[in-house]
Amino acid sequence: MHDKSYYLKTPVMHIDIKKHNVSKLIDDFANMSFQARNLYRACKIYEQMLKDKDCSVILTLAGSIFSAGLKEVVVDMVENNMVDAIVSTGALIVDQDFFEALGFKHYIGSPQVDDDELQKLHIDRIYDTFIDEDELRICDETVGQIADSLPPRPYSSREFISEMGKYLEKRGSKARSVILSSYRKGVPIFVPAFSDCSAGFGLIQHQSKNERHVSIDSAKDFLELTRLKLMADETGLVMVGGGVPKNFAQDVVVAADILTSKVKMHKYAIQLTVADERDGALSGSTLKEAHSWGKVDVGSEQMVFGEATVTFPLLVSYAYHSGAWKLREEKRYSEKLSRDEKLIVR
Numbered sequence: 557m558h559d560k561s562y563y564l565k566t567p568v569m570h571i572d573i574k575k576h577n578v579s580k581l582i583d584d585f586a587n588m589s590f591q592a593r594n595l596y597r598a599c600k601i602y603e604q605m606l607k608d609k610d611c612s613v614i615l616t617l618a619g620s621i622f623s624a625g626l627k628e629v630v631v632d633m634v635e636n637n638m639v640d641a642i643v644s645t646g647a648l649i650v651d652q653d654f655f656e657a658l659g660f661k662h663y664i665g666s667p668q669v670d671d672d673e674l675q676k677l678h679i680d681r682i683y684d685t686f687i688d689e690d691e692l693r694i695c696d697e698t699v700g701q702i703a704d705s706l707p708p709r710p711y712s713s714r715e716f717i718s719e720m721g722k723y724l725e726k727r728g729s730k731a732r733s734v735i736l737s738s739y740r741k742g743v744p745i746f747v748p749a750f751s752d753c754s755a756g757f758g759l760i761q762h763q764s765k766n767e768r769h770v771s772i773d774s775a776k777d778f779l780e781l782t783r784l785k786l787m788a789d790e791t792g793l794v795m796v797g798g799g800v801p802k803n804f805a806q807d808v809v810v811a812a813d814i815l816t817s818k819v820k821m822h823k824y825a826i827q828l829t830v831a832d833e834r835d836g837a838l839s840g841s842t843l844k845e846a847h848s849w850g851k852v853d854v855g856s857e858q859m860v861f862g863e864a865t866v867t868f869p870l871l872v873s874y875a876y877h878s879g880a881w882k883l884r885e886e887k888r889y890s891e892k893l894s895r896d897e898k899l900i901v902r
């Protein structure tokens with residue numbers, strides 16, 4: 557039997573899109589076929605979103621993409637005003653981003669291992685990546701401690717994640733973290749299924765020992781994201797993977813329509829995914845199909861079929877090196893949502 561250090565040796569490094577200018581490569585994809593041309597179209601649509609001064613960009617995230625080295629891509633998007641709101645799974649924001657902000661790492665591994673030995677050593681595996689389960693437990697407990705420190709009431713996940721940002725700031729964290737950068741830039745992060753990750757383990761510890769406790773109100777999340785849509789008016793979606801974040805962000809158009817009578821569909825939409833449409837499920841449903849539901853406008857929408865560790869850095873590098881973000885300003889929706897909390901949309 558090996559010991560833990562045998563497996564947890566080489567950390568996963570995050571790709572720095574600022575160092576890699578892929579503009580010429582992507583421009584040449586325009587004259588090819590299949591997913592190369594689709595990716596070119598998606599890059600041009602994202603560039604257009606950033607040039608459109610009336611458009612707010614909503615990024616949706618699913619899959620294990622931060623543990624795979626894509627965290628810095630999102631940090632760069634936040635820091636350079638290339639995104640105005642994020643909707644994500646909890647695994648990405650808590651188990652992966654917050655986890656690394658606490659000083660822990662993901663490690664290069666392999667699927668060809670003895671999983672029984674890993675289990676005995678408290679090492680979790682995500683395909684070819686390893687995580688120290690004991691460190692993950694510290695992440696769970698830290699979420700519980702943040703909850704213990706807050707006045708007991710229902711919170712949107714956005715409010716709770718802001719508190720996690722405040723916690724990292726107070727600790728003087730130097731981490732390159734999506735939570736921390738978003739907290740500083742006023743970019744709201746919504747995690748509609750907040751308990752379905754490390755946060756859930758922390759929150760059950762908090763709730764089981766406190767009769768009056770913090771709870772997460774997912775309807776409040778939906779109302780906040782809907783209010784954001786109404787404030788923004790024109791919106792574009794950049795979606796990585798599918799799942800709950802994709803649906804939540806698309807559904808705000810219908811929600812806004814229910815609360816008022818005049819609301820625009822998402823003007824731009826791109827999705828990078830491995831899912832296709834044949835099973836009828838949400839993750840692979842096309843953006844053209846979303847038009848039939850009144851969620852996404854047609855003309856500036858593009859699906860790209862490919863794995864995100866390859867397609868996402870290409871997309872964001874193209875947009876970064878185009879410089880289209882340079883004229884964009886911070887929208888600071890998180891602060892606006894907190895300030896106008898009493899506002900009932902009519």
Ligand SMILES: NC(=O)c1ccc[n+]([C@@H]2O[C@H](COP(=O)([O-])OP(=O)(O)OC[C@H]3O[C@@H](n4cnc5c(N)ncnc54)[C@H](O)[C@@H]3O)[C@@H](O)[C@H]2O)c1
Pocket residue numbers: 618619620621645646647648651682749752753754796797798799800828829830831839840862863864865
């Ligand atoms: N993934 C994890 O390691 C993990 C860990 C703890 C908790 N969870 C929880 O499980 C739930 C499901 O989350 P999930 O993140 O596994 O997503 P998911 O399985 O719901 O992903 C949705 C879809 O996104 C697409 N997708 C995922 N990864 C992709 C990639 N690399 N490239 C292209 N497309 C991709 C696939 O079509 C997938 O069906 C969430 O609530 C999450 O918090 C996940």
